Amino acid sequence: MSRFQSKFTELFLFFVAIAVYIISCWWTEDIFVYVKLWSLLTLLIIYGYLRLQTKLIIFSPINLFCIYYSTIVLVDFYYMGNHFDMTPYLEKVTLHHNYITLFNWSSFYYFVGLISIILGFSVIKQPAFKPIKFENKEVINPYVLNLVVMAMMGLGILNFFYNVLIYAGGNPLTYLSQIALRKHQFEEAGANSGTTVGYIFYYMGTYLLAFSYLRKDKNPDWLFWLCVITGAILQGSNGRIYSTIIYFVSFIAIFYFRNVVNNRPLKNKTYIASMVLIPILAIATYFLRLLSSLKEMGVLDKGNALDMAVEFKDTMAFSIIDKGNMPNTAIFIKVLDSWKTDHGYMYGESLVSWMVNILPSAIKPIGYQPSAIIKNLWYAYVPTGNLPPTGVAEMYINFGPVGPFLGMFALGVAIKAFYVFVIKSRNYWNYLLLILISLAFIMIYPKGEFDNLNFLYVFITYCPFLVAIFISLFLRYSGDSKKMRLMHE
Numbered sequence: 001m002s003r004f005q006s007k008f009t010e011l012f013l014f015f016v017a018i019a020v021y022i023i024s025c026w027w028t029e030d031i032f033v034y035v036k037l038w039s040l041l042t043l044l045i046i047y048g049y050l051r052l053q054t055k056l057i058i059f060s061p062i063n064l065f066c067i068y069y070s071t072i073v074l075v076d077f078y079y080m081g082n083h084f085d086m087t088p089y090l091e092k093v094t095l096h097h098n099y100i101t102l103f104n105w106s107s108f109y110y111f112v113g114l115i116s117i118i119l120g121f122s123v124i125k126q127p128a129f130k131p132i133k134f135e136n137k138e139v140i141n142p143y144v145l146n147l148v149v150m151a152m153m154g155l156g157i158l159n160f161f162y163n164v165l166i167y168a169g170g171n172p173l174t175y176l177s178q179i180a181l182r183k184h185q186f187e188e189a190g191a192n193s194g195t196t197v198g199y200i201f202y203y204m205g206t207y208l209l210a211f212s213y214l215r216k217d218k219n220p221d222w223l224f225w226l227c228v229i230t231g232a233i234l235q236g237s238n239g240r241i242y243s244t245i246i247y248f249v250s251f252i253a254i255f256y257f258r259n260v261v262n263n264r265p266l267k268n269k270t271y272i273a274s275m276v277l278i279p280i281l282a283i284a285t286y287f288l289r290l291l292s293s294l295k296e297m298g299v300l301d302k303g304n305a306l307d308m309a310v311e312f313k314d315t316m317a318f319s320i321i322d323k324g325n326m327p328n329t330a331i332f333i334k335v336l337d338s339w340k341t342d343h344g345y346m347y348g349e350s351l352v353s354w355m356v357n358i359l360p361s362a363i364k365p366i367g368y369q370p371s372a373i374i375k376n377l378w379y380a381y382v383p384t385g386n387l388p389p390t391g392v393a394e395m396y397i398n399f400g401p402v403g404p405f406l407g408m409f410a411l412g413v414a415i416k417a418f419y420v421f422v423i424k425s426r427n428y429w430n431y432l433l434l435i436l437i438s439l440a441f442i443m444i445y446p447k448g449e450f451d452n453l454n455f456l457y458v459f460i461t462y463c464p465f466l467v468a469i470f471i472s473l474f475l476r477y478s479g480d481s482k483k484m485r486l487m488h489e
Contacts (some may be wrong), residue, residue, distance in 0.1 A: 004096040011048050018044060032080045032099055038075045038107035042114055047117055057260055058271055059253040059435065061415050064133075064443040072110050072327045072390075072446060079315060079329055087322040088382050095337045100293050102333045106393075109320070109332075113392035113404040120412020124420055129261045131201045134215040136436050140465075141472040145212055148468045149205045153227065156202020160234055165193040178238040197252065199234045203247060204464040206231050211428055211465075220255060241282050246439045253435045256368045261426075323384070327447040332393040334378060339397055342377060346370070346398045346402070352449050358455045363381075369451040370397050388452075391445040415442060433461040 018040045026032040046066045057063060084099065092099045161172075168175035202299060206227050213220060221230075228251050235244040252271070254431045259266055320326055339345075350370050357364075367376060370393075371386035381389060389397060395407030422434045436457040443450065 007051050011044070012049065014044055014047065031276065032103070034183070035076055035080060035100075035107045038104075038111040040074045042111045043070060043073045044449070045111070045114055045118070049182060055266075056183045056268055057266070058268055059256050059438065061438040061442045062118065062412070062433070064438050066114075068443050069446045072329070075327050076103075076107055076322055077330050078109075078321050079199075079359055084333075086102055086318055087330045089379060089387070090206050090333060095191065095334075096341075097337050099333060100110075102336050103329075105336055107398065109336075109392050109404040110138055112396065113408040114197055116405050116408035117412035117415075120409040121416045123413055124416045126416070126420060127423050129423060129424055130451055131261050132214070132258075132428050132431065134211070134428060135465075135469070138476070139472060140468045142212070144472045144475065145208065149212065150208050150473065151207030152201040152208065152464065153303075155198040156200075156205065156231070156234060157198075159195065159198025159270055160237070162198075163196075163237075176233075176237055179237060184194055188323070194376065196238060197236075199352075200460065202234055202288055203233055205458055206251075207432055207460070208464040208468065210251060214428060216255070220251070221415045242305075243440075245278055245282060246436070249275075249439060250432075250435050253439070254432065257431055257435070268418060271448065277431065283320070308328075313471040329390070331374060331389050332396075333394045335374070335389055335397060336375065338378070340400070343373060345400050348398050350398060354451045354453045355455075357451070370449050371451065388447060388449045390447055393451070394449045411445075420444055429465050435455060 020128070021040070022033065022037050025036055030036070046069060049066060050063060053063075058067075079087070081136075084092065090099070094100065161170075164170060164172050164175040167178065209224065209227060210220075213224060224463045228248065232244050232248045235247045252274075256266070256271065258264075292328075322330075350368075353368050367373065369386060371388040374387045374389055375382075375385070391411075392404045392408065395403030395411075397403070399407055418437075419434065422430045437453070439447070440454070440457060
């Protein structure tokens, strides 16, 4: 039996198992039989799409999307287990329609949304990968490159110790233990408030350092990973868990694509095994941030830290799912029930309004995102931030019942067009932008919204490149001018 036939056999057996399970649920009059049907078919489509690829590229944007999309199935089965009794985002008695009917529709829209984005991604033919063309040493001088790297990273380190001095009296360990307060500390006005502008320069410096390694076709060594881990500490000190993960994983993806374009072994099993550690790290970081918050409130000491760990383990599902840290199906159900009557469709507004992210905070409008509208419209009493509706729900918010079909299809086409552009460009900086957008927006769109797109990633990508080129050209021009003067003399 060929490998292709073996894969089809796997999928057929998977389908048979689903069919037998669904029939048994129908026979026993399970009230969630249709939710289980669409959820398991969603899982089958994800598994089949990834399994049947001739060459699986883990960090392809659509594959990252599909991998995260599978968490929707986990969330749906969680809610089937507790009937939404734990979530603060769904009061069943206030719904205009039966919550089971709405749950059925949400799982169906998840299913068709997944198929639509895959079909859209498949419309444009993908070109073959070719090695990246790096700017040569005449365009970006290696000495200038090293100088810019050290200068940018130095600014980040100085910024970090400036914040440590202001908020922790110069003690880095104390500063890192206060991550729960970081957002409030940076929002304080006045001359003594901290800043994280220097951190952005550090991140740019490390991406420029990666360029230097790749141009020399050099594998990352301990010094490189030390610089990356330091950057992750800077990012983590802000209390932003997923941003820290994006930063660290982006370097793994950079060298992964180096292997892809050079047709080298991908070692997907190794990457997948290491990626499993990411959610574990995220949960651990989330728990540490919780402990930090309790410590600052004065309700935590060494004696009850262990008790808090046990309690966190028991309430982990509530903390991760019900608080909206994964695709929020409860919000989607509320959208299906009440959005049309309570607000009205947005007709594509939220798909372009993210562009105002480029504006300074002093003039940037507020409350325009679906997540903010949902919060203010239905959940102003819940002590939480904005509430993203899930990507499929955002398409429904904009275009109604056709949104999950046409909106997700169009998104798939757009993602593939961008992916093809990057492949054809054979440019390191374009690959970097692809990686950052894939991790920060495309991958988490199943739980997010378009407002997660940010021009900051364009700045982080191309600013160090332009700075290095400008200084290299300036020095080369200055050197040529000096040579010309000497010749005339």
